[in-house]
Amino acid sequence: MPACGGRTLYAMTLPTGAQLLQYLISGLTLGSVYGMIALGFTLIHNATGIVNFAQGEFVAFGALIALSCSEAGLPMPLAVLTAMAAMTLLGAALERAAIRPARGASVITLIIITIGASILLRGIAMWQWGPDALPMRHFSSEDPIHLGPASILRQHLWIMGIVVATMLGLWLLAERTQVGKAMRACAVDREAAQLVGIPAARMVMLSFALSGMLGGLAGSIVAPLSMGQYNMGIMLGLKGFCAAILGGIGNAPGAVLGGLLLGILESLGAGLCSGMKDAVAFGIMLMVLLVRPTGLLGRRAGRGEAVG
Amino acid sequence: MRVRSKRYHQLAAAAAAAAVLPLVLPSEYAIHLAVVIGINAIVALGLNLLMGYAGQVSLGQAAFVGIGAYASAILSVKAGLSPWIGLAAGAALGGLTAAVVGGPLLKLRGHYLAMGTLGFGMIVQIVMVQWEDLTEGTIGVMGIPPFSVAGLALDSELRMYYLVAASAVLAIALAGNVIDSRVGRAMRAVHGSEVAAATSGVDTARYKLQVFIMSGAMAGFAGSLHAHHAAYVHPDSFGFHYSIQLVVMVVLGGMASIWGAVFGAGAVTLIGEQLRSFQEFSTIIFGAVLVAVMVFMPAGLWRGSADLIGRLLGSRGAGGRRRA
Amino acid sequence: MTAEVLLRLTDVTKRFGGLVAVDDLTFEVQRGQIKAIIGPNGAGKTTAFNLITGVYALDEGEIEVAGKRASRLPSHEVASFGVARTFQNVQLFGNMSILENVMVGAHTRAKSGLLSASLRLPAMRSEEVALAERARECLRLVGLDKLAPEMPALSLAFGQQRLLEVARALAAEPLLVLLDEPAAGLSTAETARLGELVENIRELGVTVLLVDHDMDLVMQISDEVLVLDHGVKIAEGTPREVQRDPRVIAAYLGEEP
Ligand SMILES: Nc1ncnc2c1ncn2[C@@H]1O[C@H](COP(=O)(O)OP(=O)(O)O)[C@@H](O)[C@H]1O
Ligand SMILES: [Mg+2]
Numbered sequence: 001m002p003a004c005g006g007r008t009l010y011a012m013t014l015p016t017g018a019q020l021l022q023y024l025i026s027g028l029t030l031g032s033v034y035g036m037i038a039l040g041f042t043l044i045h046n047a048t049g050i051v052n053f054a055q056g057e058f059v060a061f062g063a064l065i066a067l068s069c070s071e072a073g074l075p076m077p078l079a080v081l082t083a084m085a086a087m088t089l090l091g092a093a094l095e096r097a098a099i100r101p102a103r104g105a106s107v108i109t110l111i112i113i114t115i116g117a118s119i120l121l122r123g124i125a126m127w128q129w130g131p132d133a134l135p136m137r138h139f140s141s142e143d144p145i146h147l148g149p150a151s152i153l154r155q156h157l158w159i160m161g162i163v164v165a166t167m168l169g170l171w172l173l174a175e176r177t178q179v180g181k182a183m184r185a186c187a188v189d190r191e192a193a194q195l196v197g198i199p200a201a202r203m204v205m206l207s208f209a210l211s212g213m214l215g216g217l218a219g220s221i222v223a224p225l226s227m228g229q230y231n232m233g234i235m236l237g238l239k240g241f242c243a244a245i246l247g248g249i250g251n252a253p254g255a256v257l258g259g260l261l262l263g264i265l266e267s268l269g270a271g272l273c274s275g276m277k278d279a280v281a282f283g284i285m286l287m288v289l290l291v292r293p294t295g296l297l298g299r300r301a302g303r304g305e306a307v308g
Numbered sequence: 309m310r311v312r313s314k315r316y317h318q319l320a321a322a323a324a325a326a327a328v329l330p331l332v333l334p335s336e337y338a339i340h341l342a343v344v345i346g347i348n349a350i351v352a353l354g355l356n357l358l359m360g361y362a363g364q365v366s367l368g369q370a371a372f373v374g375i376g377a378y379a380s381a382i383l384s385v386k387a388g389l390s391p392w393i394g395l396a397a398g399a400a401l402g403g404l405t406a407a408v409v410g411g412p413l414l415k416l417r418g419h420y421l422a423m424g425t426l427g428f429g430m431i432v433q434i435v436m437v438q439w440e441d442l443t444e445g446t447i448g449v450m451g452i453p454p455f456s457v458a459g460l461a462l463d464s465e466l467r468m469y470y471l472v473a474a475s476a477v478l479a480i481a482l483a484g485n486v487i488d489s490r491v492g493r494a495m496r497a498v499h500g501s502e503v504a505a506a507t508s509g510v511d512t513a514r515y516k517l518q519v520f521i522m523s524g525a526m527a528g529f530a531g532s533l534h535a536h537h538a539a540y541v542h543p544d545s546f547g548f549h550y551s552i553q554l555v556v557m558v559v560l561g562g563m564a565s566i567w568g569a570v571f572g573a574g575a576v577t578l579i580g581e582q583l584r585s586f587q588e589f590s591t592i593i594f595g596a597v598l599v600a601v602m603v604f605m606p607a608g609l610w611r612g613s614a615d616l617i618g619r620l621l622g623s624r625g626a627g628g629r630r631r632a
Numbered sequence: 633m634t635a636e637v638l639l640r641l642t643d644v645t646k647r648f649g650g651l652v653a654v655d656d657l658t659f660e661v662q663r664g665q666i667k668a669i670i671g672p673n674g675a676g677k678t679t680a681f682n683l684i685t686g687v688y689a690l691d692e693g694e695i696e697v698a699g700k701r702a703s704r705l706p707s708h709e710v711a712s713f714g715v716a717r718t719f720q721n722v723q724l725f726g727n728m729s730i731l732e733n734v735m736v737g738a739h740t741r742a743k744s745g746l747l748s749a750s751l752r753l754p755a756m757r758s759e760e761v762a763l764a765e766r767a768r769e770c771l772r773l774v775g776l777d778k779l780a781p782e783m784p785a786l787s788l789a790f791g792q793q794r795l796l797e798v799a800r801a802l803a804a805e806p807l808l809v810l811l812d813e814p815a816a817g818l819s820t821a822e823t824a825r826l827g828e829l830v831e832n833i834r835e836l837g838v839t840v841l842l843v844d845h846d847m848d849l850v851m852q853i854s855d856e857v858l859v860l861d862h863g864v865k866i867a868e869g870t871p872r873e874v875q876r877d878p879r880v881i882a883a884y885l886g887e888e889p
Contacts, residue, residue: 051419102603107418108365112559113602115552120595127592234548238430245423275438282430289424290412361727482750489749489756490735490742490763493728497736500725507685509711509740509804518746564727 018149023267029156029225031263032163036218037240038247038255039170040211046187046250047207053114054094056237057121058087058215063228064129066220067136076139084216090121091212095205118233125230133227159221166217167256174252183207187250235278239266242285248298257296315484318567319477326473330466339465341581343537346472347530349573350479352557353566354526357483359555360563361492362519363499364414365422368429369554372402372524374436374546376531381449381541382442391455395532402528403521410520414513429551436543448542452535468537475533476570479526483566486522495519496564553580560601562608571610637696638663638808638839639684639715644693644703646679646863653679655863657693661808666830666840668850671860672883677843678720680860681810684841685717686710698807712740714807718797718814720843724785731781733796734767737803741766770799774829791822798829808839815846827853851875859883 037059044052062083069079098113105113139158144151174180185193186203194200218236219228226232239262247258262281269280288295333339355369379401380394413424436443443449454463455471462468486492494515497505506512535541553576561572582590605612639661646654654676661667669677682688684695686707695703697713716737725733742763748756771777774795779788785796794814801809811830815823827849834840844850850857851871859867859880867877874880 049419051422098599098603102606105602105606107422108359108555108559108563109602109606111365111367111419111422112555113599115556116595116598116602118595119598120592123589123591123593123595127589238426238548241423242427249420276434279431279434279438282427282434286424286427286431289416289420289427293416293420485752486746486749489752489760490739490744491746491749493732493736494739496727496732497725497739500727501723503687503707504719504723504725504800505736506707507687507711507715507717508737508800509708510736511706511708522746 019271020268021147021150023271024264025150025152025156027264027267028260029159029263030267031243031260032160033218033222033236033259034239034243034262035256035259036163036166036214037236038243038259039167039252040214040218041240041244042250042252042255043207043211043214045244047183047204048099050099050110050114051241052208052211053111053237054118054121055211055215055240056233056235057118057125058091058212058233059219059222059236059240060125060228060230060233061090061121062087062216062219063136063223063226063232064125064134064219064230065216067134067223067228068129070137076137080217080220083220084213087212087216087219088209089212091215092205092209094212095208099204099208100201118237122230122233129228129230131230133229133232135227136223138224139221153225155221155224159225162217162221166214170252179206239281242281245285245295246288248295251295251298254295254297261296315488319481319484322480323477326477329473330469336465339469341577343465343469343472345574345577346469346476347533347537348554348557348577349476349570350530350533351527351554352561352569352573353476353479353483354523354530355554356558356561356563356566356569357486357495358519358523359558360565360569361487361499362495362516364516364520365418365555366425366520366523367422367548367551367555368425368427368432369523369527370546370548370550371429371432372406372527373531373534373550374432374541374543375405376402376528377535377541377546378436378443378449378531379528380532380535381452384453384536385449385451386442391453391532391536394536395455395529398532398535399525399529402531403525405528406521406524407517410517410524414516414520426548426551429548433543433547436546443543446543448540449535450540452539452541454539455536462536472533472537475529480566480570487566491515491518556598560598560609562610562612565608565610568608568610572608575609636663637661638665638698639841640694640696641680641684642694642696644680644683644695645691646676646683646688647691652863654683654690657860657863657865659858659865659868661839661841663807663839664834664837665855666834666842666853667856667858668842668844668854669858669860670844670847670850674862675860676863677860678812679863681717681812681841681843684710684810685715711804714804715810716801716804716806716808717810718794718801718812720812720816722790722793722797724793724796724800726784726786728785729782730771730776730779730785730788730796731764731767733785734770734799734803735763737770737800738763738766738805740804767799767803770803771796773802773832774799775825791818794818795826795829798833802833802838806838808841809833811840811842811844813844814842815844815849823849 037055040055040058041052044050065086066079066083069082070076074082094117098117102109102113138155140154144153174184182198183203183206185198186200190200243259243262244255246262247254262284265284266277266280270277329342330339333342351369351373355366358364358366376398380391380398383389383394383397384391409428413421413428416424437445454461456462462471494505494510497508497510498512498515502512557572557576558569560575562568579594601609601612637660642658644654644657645652657680669680671677679688683690686705690703693703694701697710697715700713702710702713725736742759744756744759768777768781776792776795776799788796798811798814815826818826823846830840830842830853842854854871856869857871857874858865859874861883866883867874867880
């Protein structure tokens with residue numbers, strides 16, 4: 001067990017330039033994935049005010065479905081699309097079955113509902129795929145590309161490319177389409193949106209569906225590097241959380257920025273001291289919450305003035 | 309007042325039931341489970357004061373249990389001090405930690421507070437793993453001695469049971485006393501309407517902090533009991549999973565209900581025990597039941613069932629359906 | 633009776649973003665008065681109450697209660713100066729009984745803490761008895777003493793909930809109570825009884841600052857009326873003076889059906 005606490009503290013050495021570059025590459029990759037998960041949180045949070053603790057399970061299911069499809073001989077794009085489609089349905093189903101009937105419930109109740117859903121999904125994943133980590137083929141050759149002293153995997157490029165493309169797609173959806181505008185209107189003021197004829201309930205379901213799709217995609221692109229395991233969603237989900245808070249909850253560009261920043265900081269932190277990798281994420285989250293709960297780009301506050 | 313004497317009667321009945329319980333429990337293992345339930349109940353009671361009564365979520369309560377457990381383990385194994393000193397230190401350190409982190413954390417509300425406490429819990433667990441000189445990292449601290457009373461070691465399940473049962477009854481009495489007092493009303497007022505509480509003269513930050521400290525101390529106390537019962541502490545026992553379990557105990561049992569917390573501790577502990585025997589299906593069922601209960605009985609199983617039975621019988625529900 | 637200033641606002645301003653909700657507001661309330669603030673919806677009346685009670689932080693100006701500075705203090709400290717209030721959108725403690733709601737109102741009248749509560753020390757017990765007695769008295773005063781005191785507060789009818797808020801405010805034995813639209817949603821009979829209640833409250837030596845839309849009530853019981861419009865004070869004086877003021881008629885009374 002590599003550790004930096006106590007005895008091994010003094011073995012810490014400063015990284016070289018090549019190592020730094022390497023950390024940056026893996027940090028950006030991981031950060032893109034965090035950003036995508038954080039975006040999933042953001043979509044649901046904006047539509048409903050709920051923090052969805054089952055977001056990580058969307059990612060785990062995406063990974064497991066994609067790797068099973070790919071294992072079964074499906075071409076990679078089809079495997080990924082299947083995972084995305086399945087998670088879109090699952091997201092919508094979760095909203096319909098567990099969130100909609102509980103409208104108006106307290107924060108604690110809503111938290112437990114999504115936590116219950118995550119436990120349920122994790123159980124299903126373990127039943128279907130077993131407890132062990134399962135490998136997945138990379139999207140293309142596994143040979144690294146050398147960049148001077150550092151090297152980069154093609155899968156890294158795939159991940160970053162897909163995440164950038166997805167952000168662009170979502171941005172177009174939000175800015176240029178009727179549905180996107182309706183969703184944003186609901187996020188700003190649900191009642192007002194309903195008054196002008198936007199079906200707010202359907203928009204909420206859509207946000208869960210989209211969020212499921214994002215989770216499915218995030219899972220399928222990260223699985224070749226991380227492998228797929230029934231419980232992988234816990235940590236990935238929580239890190240997505242940290243990213244969302246760092247960027248400013250409810251703020252989509254913030255979510256992506258928070259993800260990237262978190263990925264890089266975590267990767268550097270792990271490079272200095274591998275045992276502290278998770279501490280970086282949660283430490284940053286705590287610091288942001290305490291010092292600036294609105295995050296880097298957010299405007300809504302966690303404290304807020306009470307209204308009389 | 310009538311309500312108060314009813315509370316004391318219930319408490320006396322519970323104490324009597326707890327005293328004879330081991331006589332009817334079928335096995336050593338059953339008594340072991342009763343001990344675990346008692347320990348969890350103490351934590352759940354504290355968490356219910358915080359969550360159910362004062363309305364402040366904590367998804368990091370396991371950290372306080374861990375702090376109490378490690379404090380007690382380290383003091384008795386490494387410093388050779390009496391487990392009783394460990395118990396006092398565990399409770400004190402749990403409370404102290406809550407006092408330190410509570411100041412800034414409790415400024416947060418709702419989901420933000422949930423995430424803040426979650427982050428705090430994760431960091432405490434990481435410290436348990438990383439501070440190897442003190443905690444033995446992922447190996448954990450082993451060979452923790454049992455409590456002893458006048459030379460008699462509490463090294464059997466039965467003897468430990470009586471210590472834990474007495475502690476739990478005490479905790480129930482304590483929680484009941486606090487709720488039914490000026491301090492308890494102030495805490496509940498914070499939950500009911502923070503603005504109205506403040507304009508009534510309640511220093512809301514102060515009472516939030518007090519209840520947080522109390523829940524932390526109760527968790528630390530229970531953690532110490534756990535350490536000397538299991539004779540072994542390990543970071544995995546005090547992670548996010550356990551924090552969630554604790555919240556589920558409170559919510560399933562029923563928020564703002566003392567007996568609900570005890571009931572929830574029993575239910576979740578027993579279900580968790582079942583999970584070991586047939587893994588994934590129980591997880592699935594547990595998750596599904598949890599969602600269903602929260603959607604259809606947000607007041608918890610205890611009050612929810614009473615309501616349901618009441619409705620089925622056509623009369624009005626026993627306990628009002630309260631949303632937290 | 634010597635006029636003694638109990639509440640003084642000096643050049644108080646509160647902005648929400650670009651909106652000036654309370655604009656350079658200055659006024660006084662004398663001890664023993666019943667004073668009313670009226671004005672159309674959105675005039676800034678509730679905001680003024682929120683500023684006085686420290687719910688909102690003011691942007692400019694000063695607020696004094698009984699000669700002590702109350703601006704920039706947290707709500708519970710303002711309360712300890714003897715200021716109590718009710719809310720336009722009723723803010724009862726839904727998780728507590730009727731009696732307990734009123735006992736919270738008397739929070740500043742007692743001092744037992746966590747330790748004495750945990751151990752139920754004798755001092756704490758006698759304090760509890762006194763608090764409960766005080767709470768019952770307040771319930772009697774507002775006419776809610778016929779109800780079972782352990783009923784959940786939210787099981788009351790709406791008008792009774794408003795009265796319960798008044799009882800809670802009185803339990804603090806305040807010098808000044810702020811009533812925010814106490815007659816809203818009440819029947820004519822209930823409103824008439826409320827008028828008597830407010831006068832009774834004054835008889836007890838409590839100064840009253842009142843916001844309401846019921847002009848009959850306001851003009852009948854108030855010693856002085858202040859008119860707000862868009863956050864600005866446009867008139868202040870006796871009910872008769874205010875009713876005759878052309879600016880008030882234009883800005884406010886004229887609009888009302
Ligand atoms: N918390 C707040 N945030 C933003 N605007 C507010 C807030 N509270 C009140 N306002 C605005 O301030 C103005 C005055 O409101 P208020 O004091 O409630 O009016 P009144 O009580 O006289 O009807 C209104 O335009 C209202 O929309
Ligand atoms: Mg108003």
